[in-house]
Amino acid sequence: MNSHLLNGHYQILKLLNDREDGKTYLVEDVNFPDSQFIVKQLRPPSSNPQTLTILRRLFASKAATLEKLGQKNDKIQKLIAYFEENEEFYIVQEFISGNPLTDEIIQGQPLSEDQVITLLLEILEILVIVHSYGVIHRDIKPANIIRRESDKKLALVNVGTFNEAITNTVDNLEYMPIEQVNGNLKYNSDIYALGMVAIAALKGLPAKEISNLRSQKNQLTGEIVWDNKNLKVNRKLAKIINRMVRFDYRKRYQYATEVLNDLKKLINVEDDQQKQHHKKLLLVLTGVVGCIILGVGAWQLRSPKPGSDAELKLYQEGVNKYDAGNYEGAVEDFNQAIKLDPQNALAYNKRGDAYYRLGDYEQAQADSSQALLLNPQDANAYFDRGFAFSQLGKYKEAIADYNQAIKLNSKNGYAYYGRGLALAQLKDNKGAIRDFSKAIALKPRYTEAYLQRGIVRRRLKLRQAAIQDFDTVIKIDPSDAKAYYQRGLTQSINKQKYVALKDYTEAININPKYIEAYLNRGDLYSDLGDNVEATENYNTILKIDPKFIPAYIHRAIHRFSFGNYQGAIEDYTTALKLDPNNITAYNNRGNAYLELGNKKAANQDYSQAIAINPNNALAYYNRGVIRSKQKNKQGAIADFQKAAKLFQQQGEQDSYQDAQKEIAILQHNLAPAPTTRPKSNNY
Template sequence: MDSHFLDGHYQILKILNDREKGKIYLVEDVNLPSSQFIVKQLSPPNSNPQALTSLHRLFASKAATLEKLGQKHEQIQKLIAYFEENEEFYIVQEFIPGNPLTDEIIQGQPLREDQVITLLSEILETLVVTHNYGVIHQDIKPANIIRRESDKKLVLVNFGTVNEAITNTVENSEYMPIEQVNGNLKYNSDIYALGMVAIAALKGLPTKEISNLQNQRNKLTGEIIWRDKNLKVNRKLAKIINRMVRFDYRKRYQYATEVLDDLKKITNVDDEQQKQLQKKLLLVLIGIIVCITLGVAAWQLRSPKPVRDAQQTLYQKGENKYEEGNYEGAIEDFNQAIKLDPQNALAYNRRGDAYYRLGDYEQAQADSSQAILLNPQDANAYFDRGFAFSELGKYKEAIADYTQAIKLNSKDAYAYYGRGLARTQSKDNKGAIEDFSKAIALKPEYTEAYLQRGILRRRLRQRLEAIQDFDKVIKINPSDAKAYYQRGLTQSINKQKYAALKDYTDAININPKYIEAYLNRGDIYSDLGNKVEATEDYKTILQIDPKFIAAYIHRGIHRFSFGDYKGAIEDYTAALKLDTNNLAAYNNRGNAYLELGNKKAANQDYSRAIAINANNALAYYNRGVIRTKQKNKPGAIADFKKAARLFQQQGEQDSYQDAQREIAILQNNSAPAPTTRPKSGKIEKN
């Protein structure tokens, strides 16, 4: 055998791994030029002829199974072929361009909950097919999960079934459960390993740190202790992961479908959650005193004194814990109160509030429903359920509940406000403004209602009226940073840059950690040519929150504007480390590469943006620019046409005309005027 060829036609391009039990090669099939594959060499433990004959049958059987499995799901690495040479066994696998998950799970940089849920869902769907086919992966870990470059989907690679059959060994992994280490492999051993990957992602732990985590176990139960006071995780998601990584495989999820079913019940945490939670706290206070009074009166009429006293004690303990922010503790006390009296509508109501604060909106909705069932005249329960429905994206149901609350109490400004928020989400702008206005009429100093009406009016291009609303908030409460910020946004849209600067500065003076105010002020400084001030604002943001992606994007644009293309590339690359699918980072980094003359890198970035979102008009436009420079006239025209169509659909008239002009120039073969052909691509901020 030629030392550079395997099976006579796989030319070795690179040795990827040189292990004692076999090598891993990157190869090219000379019969299929430009076709690259991974070849794994598996060395049997001995060369006894009888043993080799047995291994031959086993190898063929296992490899054939993997070959068929690869055809069943697009996110499973395909086994292309298998062969034997010189008493060595080889499998040829699909080469998947992309990056392993180890590139995304970085020390001290946790992934967001929604990213982890998506990760789990994608791999679990793959495991459903794998397990149904009778195959256990055996080695799930970040290095064996590849984010495919072409479509950004997660692909499961390096199945251990053939390796184990030939080498007769199992490579110990930090992610493996105890039964697998002891040779008692189960289907849900894969579920355990995937749960450990999820924990690593949520905590920002690289593989080398997982061993330490595996040692942090409860001495009585043996379960991993992975949650701490600094890690805020949705209670339902944490419960799912805990069940995935149970020490005893019999207490774990048995099937991947079970995990998927539970994940589907979780509502992803919205970026606006904290803002909504703050609103909720302010809005629910109005009904608490009335509800407590009514509830206590009802208990006194219904319950024997000893039971009534116990109820009141437990309820008050729960109430105290709720006010302290100990929502889980509050739920435990409300649970006990409900056990003593299953008809206790008030306890259901407050327990629902606690669940709401923990982000468990489904349970909050269920508790409010039970409170309504027990007391259909409780306006506050309808109000609470309306907020739960809103967080679940069920705005129609939310509006119905707020309407019922208003019927029961027509003077409730907060119910009108809540319905206004839900109507805003439902695009009923007229109804929303009417509700905010009614809330203001009932409560003339209701600053949140003025603020939301102002934001909505700005969206409707009623900018003068919007500024009047923000002015009113500031008059009522001169320390309301949000009002200055929102007025600054409106001033900026009106091209009143210096007025906007003052408003953003006032917002920052009130709240020195107001990231969005720094960002917008930095942008205005940049537009005005104030290089130092803009740079300082972006720097301050990243000191407050090193993971705030927009700061890297906007600072990159700022650096680009004064010719610091390398600095801009650094910022866009930093943004992509935090979000591998960030379109603005790819588009803008492509522009910076183009300015540096690196057309290949620019083209790759524009193409990646298109792969992520086929309707990204800017990426097509920018790639059209690069193809024009590369003298690829047909490709450039095709890209500009696609960009023009998308710009037109999106109402971007100026950009549409730019694309049409480029098409006309290319089709007429005329030399462009110096100001006609863009020197670089279009910038994208969001």
């Protein structure tokens, strides 16, 4: 045992690794006996004083980041401390008791598909957090994935942020993509490495065999060839892994969230296929029992005839195309299957699903209705038709169908969820909460039900309860950007602006194209007086979608608030080119023209807003302000009277009082009040 105490209190128990760039020790803190930690020594490439000064700053910055990461997720190895000794840097990390994945990936003993999918899901959820902090792991490999002894969950260790800051060594070539070898590190370099781990697990290959696999490339494409005839792998899983390990990083998945979403879709499709299989059996059995009990043909599901190979083949091809996302092709196959057997309830049911995916909700509803005519006991058809009715805005009809689905299958959490959505649309908020709660009771990890219940609770001003729902979603799925966004909205309503900013940022880190999160974050920065950050958020939206009208409107409102009236006019004008009937843009552009002294242009914009919507109270009020300034007393009174009437009808009491005040001033032949200003839409 080494007698030297690192940093005065870490007793070295064992040398774990000795490399050119530093050593790794298992240590014990003498101040806390039986407490074991990992200490890494990182030798700087140079002892030049100037270099050391720069490295110290980098080291401290990286340490702070890793400390936050460990606090964020208990599956990321925690940073305990860091220090410098004899011009060498040291980090003290949590010792995780367990076994590395190298103990599970054994030569010739491949893991099952389910095991590999679970492995990918667990590590990807961790990577979402790591990447959201601007950190790239750099060293994803089985040795750095530990199955914890405490709960058998996977944890990620040796996040490479320190090596990146202090050393320039290149290691782990077996799992490393070419751009990382060349020093052009990307976030999806980690995705490549994880994909290689998945391949190793599916094939039962240790690290030394991975090097041989990398040399087996397709001569035409240059991609790794690993999925051969002897390896039976779900083609959709293979497709996901192939995209993870594409040679060119630009053709790979760009974000860990994208891989997670595709894996979840794969799991859902498999669940749906199993559900369809059980549904077929249920329908056939129910038909037989019904005929025996009732003795009459009240209904009969005709399963494909024993010799109808063509019908069976068409139906299965349609299902395969549906599962692959080719909904148009699926509809064509189901059409042919229905021609061969017009009584095929399953084909109608599945064709309705395909039409729903294509956005043809009328046809989806019609197909579900036909399936129900053929089999009135099909709970799934009621469920499907309920969703079609909801999309058509027929919420009462949707609720009736969900009621039938629940009557036939009271354990269907999805039916309660669907009915909850419809009730929420009808403003039956308490009923919606009851249904979402029932869905959660049946499916405790049903994140969408928690999310929607949180939204309705916020609507009822039960904000703390809403936040608890969003917290639960995040706990179940840390990569759910919608939950961070909705929690941010709730915190913003609670005037917790900085907390809301953090949530919007989390949502954006998970989904860098989350337009609504940028929009709300921009508005918050604007409220906080941060011109640069607000503008940057609106600009980012317009880079993602140059035709997103609300971004122009919100940026214009922001510019107006900072006195940039000409910039606001330009944004409103662009919005009107995209939507010539946008009343908000006309009304607010009129305000900007008025600030620049262009009363004529302002009057034209207010009048245009009124022409589009004769019940627009703001436009009447603002035109009244203009007419008052132009000494058009009768015209101003008429506009304020119209505005007052509309404000009163709309329950806007403060604005109603403002309009009445302006009328009183004009009727007493007084000059316009100096504080009279036009009103703006806040969109």
